[in-house]
Amino acid sequence: MAQAHLLRRRRVVAPLLPPQDLAADQEHLRGTTYLINGQQRLSFGSNDYLGLSQHPMVIAAAQQAASRYGVGATASPLVCGHSPAHEALEEELARLVGLPRALYFYAGYAANVGLVPALVGKGDAIFSDVLNHACLIDGARLSRADIHVFAHRDLNALAQALAESTAERKLVITDAVFSMDGTIADVPALLTLCEQHDAWLLIDDAHGFGVLGAHGEGALAHWGIATMDGVAPAWQGRLDRLVYMATLGKAAGVAGAFVAGHPDVVEWIMQKARTYMFATAAPAMIAEALRASVGLIATEGWRRTHLASLREQLRTGLAQAVPWDLWPSDTAIQPLVIGRNEAALLVMGALDRSGVWVPAIRPPTVPKGTARLRISLSSAHTEGQVTQLIEALVEAAR
CATH class of the missing domain: 3.40.640.10 (Type I PLP-dependent aspartate aminotransferase-like (Major domain))
Known part of the structure:
Protein backbone atom coordinates (compact mmCIF):
# COMPACT_ATOMS: atom_id res chain seq x y z
CA MET A 1 0.00 0.00 0.00
CA ALA A 2 2.81 2.39 0.84
CA GLN A 3 4.56 1.72 -2.49
CA ALA A 4 1.31 2.49 -4.35
CA HIS A 5 0.86 5.69 -2.32
CA LEU A 6 -2.34 4.26 -0.84
CA LEU A 7 -1.38 4.12 2.84
CA ARG A 8 -3.76 6.12 5.04
CA ARG A 9 -2.54 7.98 8.10
CA ARG A 10 -4.65 9.35 10.92
CA ARG A 11 -4.16 12.91 12.07
CA VAL A 12 -4.94 14.33 15.48
CA VAL A 13 -7.39 17.19 14.92
CA ALA A 14 -8.82 19.70 17.40
CA PRO A 15 -10.27 23.22 17.14
CA LEU A 16 -7.62 25.90 17.48
CA LEU A 17 -9.56 27.29 20.44
CA PRO A 18 -12.59 25.98 22.33
CA PRO A 19 -15.72 27.76 21.03
CA GLN A 20 -16.29 29.55 24.34
CA ASP A 21 -12.76 31.00 24.23
CA LEU A 22 -13.16 32.77 20.88
CA ALA A 23 -13.14 36.54 21.02
CA ALA A 24 -15.40 38.62 18.79
CA ASP A 25 -12.61 39.20 16.27
CA GLN A 26 -11.87 35.47 16.12
CA GLU A 27 -15.29 34.27 14.95
CA HIS A 28 -13.81 33.41 11.55
CA LEU A 29 -11.87 30.62 13.26
CA ARG A 30 -15.02 28.79 14.40
CA GLY A 31 -15.25 25.56 12.42
CA THR A 32 -12.52 26.53 9.94
CA THR A 33 -9.17 26.61 11.77
CA TYR A 34 -7.77 23.58 13.57
CA LEU A 35 -4.69 22.16 15.18
CA ILE A 36 -3.73 19.23 12.94
CA ASN A 37 -0.98 17.15 14.48
CA GLY A 38 -0.27 20.20 16.62
CA GLN A 39 0.06 22.63 13.69
CA GLN A 40 -2.44 25.41 12.95
CA ARG A 41 -4.19 24.87 9.64
CA LEU A 42 -7.07 26.42 7.71
CA SER A 43 -9.23 23.38 6.91
CA PHE A 44 -11.17 22.61 3.75
CA GLY A 45 -11.48 18.95 4.61
CA SER A 46 -14.57 18.49 6.76
CA ASN A 47 -18.21 17.85 5.85
CA ASP A 48 -19.41 20.56 8.26
CA TYR A 49 -21.07 22.33 5.33
CA LEU A 50 -23.12 24.78 7.43
CA GLY A 51 -20.61 25.31 10.22
CA LEU A 52 -22.98 23.94 12.86
CA SER A 53 -20.60 21.56 14.66
CA GLN A 54 -19.23 24.50 16.65
CA HIS A 55 -22.48 26.47 17.00
CA PRO A 56 -23.09 27.72 20.59
CA MET A 57 -26.79 26.75 20.51
CA GLU A 300 -30.93 30.28 8.81
CA GLY A 301 -31.08 30.34 5.04
CA TRP A 302 -28.17 32.79 4.89
CA ARG A 303 -25.83 29.85 5.49
CA ARG A 304 -26.79 28.24 2.18
CA THR A 305 -26.66 31.60 0.37
CA HIS A 306 -23.16 32.30 1.68
CA LEU A 307 -22.04 28.77 0.80
CA ALA A 308 -23.21 29.24 -2.79
CA SER A 309 -21.32 32.54 -2.99
CA LEU A 310 -18.10 30.91 -1.78
CA ARG A 311 -18.51 28.14 -4.32
CA GLU A 312 -18.71 30.64 -7.17
CA GLN A 313 -15.72 32.55 -5.78
CA LEU A 314 -13.64 29.37 -5.74
CA ARG A 315 -14.63 28.23 -9.22
CA THR A 316 -14.02 31.67 -10.72
CA GLY A 317 -10.68 32.00 -8.93
CA LEU A 318 -9.37 28.63 -10.10
CA ALA A 319 -10.60 28.84 -13.69
CA GLN A 320 -7.51 28.73 -15.91
CA ALA A 321 -5.30 29.40 -12.86
CA VAL A 322 -4.17 25.83 -12.15
CA PRO A 323 -3.35 22.90 -14.48
CA TRP A 324 -5.74 20.50 -12.78
CA ASP A 325 -9.38 19.81 -13.61
CA LEU A 326 -11.99 21.27 -11.26
CA TRP A 327 -14.95 19.04 -12.06
CA PRO A 328 -18.42 20.64 -12.31
CA SER A 329 -20.32 20.65 -9.03
CA ASP A 330 -23.20 22.75 -7.73
CA THR A 331 -22.64 21.58 -4.16
CA ALA A 332 -20.23 22.23 -1.30
CA ILE A 333 -18.03 19.41 -2.65
CA GLN A 334 -15.50 20.70 -5.17
CA PRO A 335 -13.29 17.94 -6.66
CA LEU A 336 -9.95 19.10 -8.04
CA VAL A 337 -8.73 16.07 -9.98
CA ILE A 338 -4.95 15.64 -10.04
CA GLY A 339 -4.70 12.12 -11.53
CA ARG A 340 -1.80 10.15 -10.05
CA ASN A 341 -1.79 9.18 -6.37
CA GLU A 342 1.71 10.49 -5.78
CA ALA A 343 0.95 13.82 -7.46
CA ALA A 344 -2.18 14.32 -5.34
CA LEU A 345 -0.14 13.71 -2.18
CA LEU A 346 2.51 16.19 -3.35
CA VAL A 347 -0.08 18.92 -3.93
CA MET A 348 -1.68 18.19 -0.57
CA GLY A 349 1.75 18.47 1.04
CA ALA A 350 2.44 21.81 -0.67
CA LEU A 351 -0.85 23.19 0.64
CA ASP A 352 -0.12 21.87 4.09
CA ARG A 353 3.20 23.72 4.18
CA SER A 354 1.33 26.92 3.30
CA GLY A 355 -1.03 26.43 6.24
CA VAL A 356 -4.02 25.05 4.32
CA TRP A 357 -5.43 21.55 4.83
CA VAL A 358 -7.21 19.81 1.94
CA PRO A 359 -7.24 15.98 1.93
CA ALA A 360 -6.03 13.95 -1.05
CA ILE A 361 -8.55 11.24 -1.97
CA ARG A 362 -7.18 8.13 -3.68
CA PRO A 363 -8.43 4.70 -4.81
CA PRO A 364 -10.39 2.73 -3.82
CA THR A 365 -12.45 5.72 -2.62
CA VAL A 366 -12.31 7.10 -6.18
CA PRO A 367 -11.59 5.31 -9.49
CA LYS A 368 -7.98 4.61 -10.42
CA GLY A 369 -6.33 7.54 -12.17
CA THR A 370 -8.64 10.15 -10.62
CA ALA A 371 -6.85 10.92 -7.35
CA ARG A 372 -7.98 14.34 -6.26
CA LEU A 373 -8.16 17.05 -3.69
CA ARG A 374 -11.66 17.00 -2.25
CA ILE A 375 -12.28 20.64 -1.38
CA SER A 376 -15.13 20.94 1.12
CA LEU A 377 -16.59 24.40 1.54
CA SER A 378 -18.50 25.53 4.61
CA SER A 379 -20.66 28.53 5.35
CA ALA A 380 -18.26 29.05 8.26
CA HIS A 381 -15.54 29.98 5.75
CA THR A 382 -14.99 33.62 4.84
CA GLU A 383 -14.23 35.10 1.42
CA GLY A 384 -10.73 35.86 2.70
CA GLN A 385 -10.18 32.22 3.60
CA VAL A 386 -11.29 31.04 0.16
CA THR A 387 -8.90 33.59 -1.35
CA GLN A 388 -6.14 32.07 0.81
CA LEU A 389 -6.99 28.62 -0.58
CA ILE A 390 -6.93 29.86 -4.18
CA GLU A 391 -3.56 31.54 -3.69
CA ALA A 392 -2.13 28.43 -2.06
CA LEU A 393 -3.29 26.26 -4.98
CA VAL A 394 -1.81 28.67 -7.55
CA GLU A 395 1.49 28.62 -5.66
CA ALA A 396 1.39 24.80 -5.45
CA ALA A 397 0.87 24.67 -9.23
CA ARG A 398 4.00 26.77 -9.72
Missing part, protein backbone atom coordinates in the same frame (compact mmCIF):
# COMPACT_ATOMS: atom_id res chain seq x y z
CA VAL A 58 -26.00 23.19 19.44
CA ILE A 59 -23.30 22.84 22.09
CA ALA A 60 -25.59 24.26 24.77
CA ALA A 61 -28.37 21.84 23.82
CA ALA A 62 -26.00 18.89 24.25
CA GLN A 63 -24.77 20.19 27.61
CA GLN A 64 -28.28 20.70 28.96
CA ALA A 65 -29.39 17.28 27.74
CA ALA A 66 -26.38 15.61 29.37
CA SER A 67 -27.46 17.15 32.67
CA ARG A 68 -30.98 15.76 32.24
CA TYR A 69 -30.41 12.37 30.58
CA GLY A 70 -26.79 11.51 31.35
CA VAL A 71 -24.29 10.61 28.67
CA GLY A 72 -25.42 7.12 27.59
CA ALA A 73 -28.60 5.63 26.14
CA THR A 74 -27.86 2.33 28.02
CA ALA A 75 -29.61 0.02 25.52
CA SER A 76 -30.96 -0.35 22.00
CA PRO A 77 -33.91 1.84 20.96
CA LEU A 78 -36.28 -1.15 21.11
CA VAL A 79 -35.31 -1.94 24.71
CA CYS A 80 -35.03 1.30 26.66
CA GLY A 81 -32.76 3.57 24.62
CA HIS A 82 -35.47 5.62 22.89
CA SER A 83 -35.94 8.85 24.87
CA PRO A 84 -38.36 11.79 24.54
CA ALA A 85 -35.47 13.60 22.83
CA HIS A 86 -35.22 10.89 20.17
CA GLU A 87 -39.00 10.88 19.67
CA ALA A 88 -39.12 14.66 19.18
CA LEU A 89 -36.12 14.58 16.84
CA GLU A 90 -37.77 12.02 14.57
CA GLU A 91 -40.94 14.11 14.35
CA GLU A 92 -38.95 17.25 13.50
CA LEU A 93 -36.84 15.47 10.87
CA ALA A 94 -39.93 14.07 9.15
CA ARG A 95 -41.51 17.52 9.13
CA LEU A 96 -38.40 19.14 7.65
CA VAL A 97 -38.09 16.72 4.71
CA GLY A 98 -41.85 16.64 4.11
CA LEU A 99 -42.34 12.89 4.63
CA PRO A 100 -44.77 11.18 7.05
CA ARG A 101 -42.37 9.42 9.40
CA ALA A 102 -38.67 9.25 10.27
CA LEU A 103 -36.45 6.81 12.17
CA TYR A 104 -33.15 7.88 13.77
CA PHE A 105 -30.04 5.65 13.56
CA TYR A 106 -26.86 6.13 15.58
CA ALA A 107 -24.66 6.29 12.44
CA GLY A 108 -25.07 6.72 8.69
CA TYR A 109 -22.95 3.71 7.77
CA ALA A 110 -25.00 1.53 10.12
CA ALA A 111 -28.23 2.87 8.66
CA ASN A 112 -27.44 1.81 5.08
CA VAL A 113 -25.85 -1.49 6.07
CA GLY A 114 -29.08 -2.32 7.91
CA LEU A 115 -31.50 -0.72 5.46
CA VAL A 116 -30.69 -2.63 2.30
CA PRO A 117 -30.97 -6.14 3.80
CA ALA A 118 -34.23 -5.06 5.45
CA LEU A 119 -35.70 -4.24 2.04
CA VAL A 120 -34.39 -7.04 -0.20
CA GLY A 121 -32.87 -10.49 0.12
CA LYS A 122 -31.84 -13.61 -1.76
CA GLY A 123 -33.60 -13.82 -5.12
CA ASP A 124 -34.28 -10.09 -5.26
CA ALA A 125 -32.36 -7.61 -7.43
CA ILE A 126 -30.41 -4.45 -6.55
CA PHE A 127 -29.47 -1.80 -9.12
CA SER A 128 -26.57 0.31 -7.88
CA ASP A 129 -24.83 3.38 -9.30
CA VAL A 130 -21.14 2.60 -9.77
CA LEU A 131 -20.10 5.61 -7.63
CA ASN A 132 -22.31 4.81 -4.65
CA HIS A 133 -20.81 5.19 -1.19
CA ALA A 134 -19.22 2.15 0.45
CA CYS A 135 -22.04 1.77 2.99
CA LEU A 136 -24.60 1.27 0.19
CA ILE A 137 -22.27 -1.20 -1.51
CA ASP A 138 -21.73 -3.15 1.72
CA GLY A 139 -25.45 -3.14 2.51
CA ALA A 140 -26.13 -4.55 -0.94
CA ARG A 141 -23.58 -7.33 -0.45
CA LEU A 142 -24.99 -8.25 2.96
CA SER A 143 -28.52 -8.51 1.54
CA ARG A 144 -27.50 -11.49 -0.67
CA ALA A 145 -29.64 -10.05 -3.47
CA ASP A 146 -28.37 -10.09 -7.06
CA ILE A 147 -26.43 -6.85 -7.67
CA HIS A 148 -26.47 -5.00 -11.01
CA VAL A 149 -24.09 -2.03 -11.23
CA PHE A 150 -24.88 0.69 -13.77
CA ALA A 151 -22.67 3.52 -15.04
CA HIS A 152 -22.77 6.77 -13.09
CA ARG A 153 -26.17 8.46 -13.54
CA ASP A 154 -26.79 6.45 -16.73
CA LEU A 155 -30.58 6.30 -16.77
CA ASN A 156 -30.70 4.41 -20.08
CA ALA A 157 -28.51 1.62 -18.71
CA LEU A 158 -30.62 1.49 -15.56
CA ALA A 159 -33.86 1.34 -17.54
CA GLN A 160 -32.53 -1.54 -19.63
CA ALA A 161 -31.37 -3.47 -16.57
CA LEU A 162 -34.72 -2.98 -14.84
CA ALA A 163 -36.61 -4.09 -17.95
CA GLU A 164 -34.52 -7.25 -18.27
CA SER A 165 -34.82 -8.23 -14.62
CA THR A 166 -37.25 -10.99 -13.67
CA ALA A 167 -36.75 -10.55 -9.91
CA GLU A 168 -39.91 -10.33 -7.83
CA ARG A 169 -38.57 -7.37 -5.85
CA LYS A 170 -36.29 -4.71 -7.32
CA LEU A 171 -34.42 -1.99 -5.44
CA VAL A 172 -32.54 0.93 -6.99
CA ILE A 173 -29.95 2.46 -4.65
CA THR A 174 -28.11 5.71 -5.21
CA ASP A 175 -26.43 8.62 -3.53
CA ALA A 176 -28.41 11.83 -3.96
CA VAL A 177 -25.22 13.91 -3.93
CA PHE A 178 -22.14 11.83 -4.74
CA SER A 179 -19.59 12.33 -2.01
CA MET A 180 -16.41 12.55 -4.11
CA ASP A 181 -17.77 14.20 -7.26
CA GLY A 182 -20.47 16.56 -5.98
CA THR A 183 -22.81 15.45 -8.77
CA ILE A 184 -26.56 15.24 -8.05
CA ALA A 185 -28.70 12.26 -8.98
CA ASP A 186 -31.79 12.91 -11.12
CA VAL A 187 -34.27 11.85 -8.45
CA PRO A 188 -37.49 12.56 -10.45
CA ALA A 189 -36.23 10.44 -13.34
CA LEU A 190 -35.23 7.66 -10.96
CA LEU A 191 -38.65 7.71 -9.29
CA THR A 192 -40.34 7.59 -12.69
CA LEU A 193 -38.24 4.60 -13.77
CA CYS A 194 -38.99 2.80 -10.53
CA GLU A 195 -42.71 3.36 -10.98
CA GLN A 196 -42.57 2.08 -14.55
CA HIS A 197 -40.70 -1.09 -13.55
CA ASP A 198 -42.37 -1.77 -10.18
CA ALA A 199 -39.17 -1.09 -8.23
CA TRP A 200 -38.25 0.57 -4.96
CA LEU A 201 -35.86 3.53 -4.67
CA LEU A 202 -33.43 4.14 -1.80
CA ILE A 203 -31.61 7.47 -1.95
CA ASP A 204 -28.76 8.42 0.37
CA ASP A 205 -28.88 12.20 0.82
CA ALA A 206 -25.88 12.39 3.15
CA HIS A 207 -24.38 15.37 1.31
CA GLY A 208 -27.61 17.08 0.22
CA PHE A 209 -29.56 17.26 3.47
CA GLY A 210 -29.17 20.71 5.02
CA VAL A 211 -27.51 22.12 1.89
CA LEU A 212 -30.08 21.66 -0.89
CA GLY A 213 -33.59 23.12 -0.82
CA ALA A 214 -34.85 26.50 0.32
CA HIS A 215 -34.92 25.36 3.95
CA GLY A 216 -32.24 22.69 3.75
CA GLU A 217 -34.78 19.91 3.22
CA GLY A 218 -32.39 18.16 0.85
CA ALA A 219 -32.56 16.53 -2.57
CA LEU A 220 -36.34 16.03 -2.61
CA ALA A 221 -36.92 19.77 -2.22
CA HIS A 222 -34.14 20.52 -4.71
CA TRP A 223 -36.13 18.59 -7.31
CA GLY A 224 -39.51 20.00 -6.26
CA ILE A 225 -40.81 16.70 -4.89
CA ALA A 226 -41.25 17.24 -1.15
CA THR A 227 -40.62 20.22 1.13
CA MET A 228 -41.39 21.29 4.69
CA ASP A 229 -44.97 21.77 3.55
CA GLY A 230 -45.26 18.16 2.38
CA VAL A 231 -45.33 16.64 -1.09
CA ALA A 232 -45.19 19.38 -3.72
CA PRO A 233 -48.49 19.89 -5.62
CA ALA A 234 -46.63 19.74 -8.95
CA TRP A 235 -45.33 16.24 -8.23
CA GLN A 236 -47.64 13.64 -9.76
CA GLY A 237 -45.60 10.52 -9.08
CA ARG A 238 -45.77 8.00 -6.24
CA LEU A 239 -43.64 8.17 -3.11
CA ASP A 240 -44.86 5.08 -1.26
CA ARG A 241 -41.86 3.07 -2.51
CA LEU A 242 -39.32 5.79 -1.80
CA VAL A 243 -36.93 5.26 1.11
CA TYR A 244 -35.12 8.49 1.97
CA MET A 245 -31.97 8.37 4.09
CA ALA A 246 -29.67 11.18 5.23
CA THR A 247 -26.81 11.53 7.67
CA LEU A 248 -26.62 14.06 10.49
CA GLY A 249 -22.86 14.29 11.01
CA LYS A 250 -22.27 16.49 7.96
CA ALA A 251 -24.39 19.60 7.35
CA ALA A 252 -26.23 19.01 10.63
CA GLY A 253 -22.88 19.02 12.40
CA VAL A 254 -23.56 16.33 15.02
CA ALA A 255 -23.87 12.55 14.48
CA GLY A 256 -26.22 9.82 13.32
CA ALA A 257 -28.62 9.41 10.43
CA PHE A 258 -32.31 8.99 9.72
CA VAL A 259 -34.62 7.18 7.35
CA ALA A 260 -37.91 8.69 6.24
CA GLY A 261 -40.83 7.60 4.10
CA HIS A 262 -44.25 5.95 4.22
CA PRO A 263 -45.18 5.05 7.83
CA ASP A 264 -45.52 1.34 7.03
CA VAL A 265 -42.14 1.27 5.31
CA VAL A 266 -40.45 3.00 8.24
CA GLU A 267 -42.14 0.61 10.66
CA TRP A 268 -40.89 -2.36 8.62
CA ILE A 269 -37.33 -0.99 8.72
CA MET A 270 -37.56 -0.51 12.48
CA GLN A 271 -38.65 -4.15 12.86
CA LYS A 272 -36.12 -5.59 10.40
CA ALA A 273 -32.91 -3.53 10.28
CA ARG A 274 -30.45 -5.40 12.47
CA THR A 275 -28.21 -2.37 12.89
CA TYR A 276 -31.17 -0.62 14.52
CA MET A 277 -32.44 -3.54 16.57
CA PHE A 278 -29.18 -4.77 18.07
CA ALA A 279 -27.09 -1.64 18.60
CA THR A 280 -27.12 0.70 21.59
CA ALA A 281 -28.93 3.93 20.75
CA ALA A 282 -27.11 7.23 20.44
CA PRO A 283 -27.21 9.25 23.69
CA ALA A 284 -30.17 11.58 24.20
CA MET A 285 -27.75 14.51 24.37
CA ILE A 286 -26.91 13.83 20.70
CA ALA A 287 -30.62 13.91 19.83
CA GLU A 288 -31.10 17.23 21.63
CA ALA A 289 -28.06 18.72 19.91
CA LEU A 290 -29.56 17.62 16.60
CA ARG A 291 -32.90 19.21 17.43
CA ALA A 292 -31.09 22.53 17.85
CA SER A 293 -29.20 21.95 14.62
CA VAL A 294 -32.34 21.05 12.64
CA GLY A 295 -33.95 24.28 13.83
CA LEU A 296 -30.97 26.28 12.58
CA ILE A 297 -30.97 24.46 9.24
CA ALA A 298 -34.62 25.35 8.67
CA THR A 299 -34.41 29.00 9.70
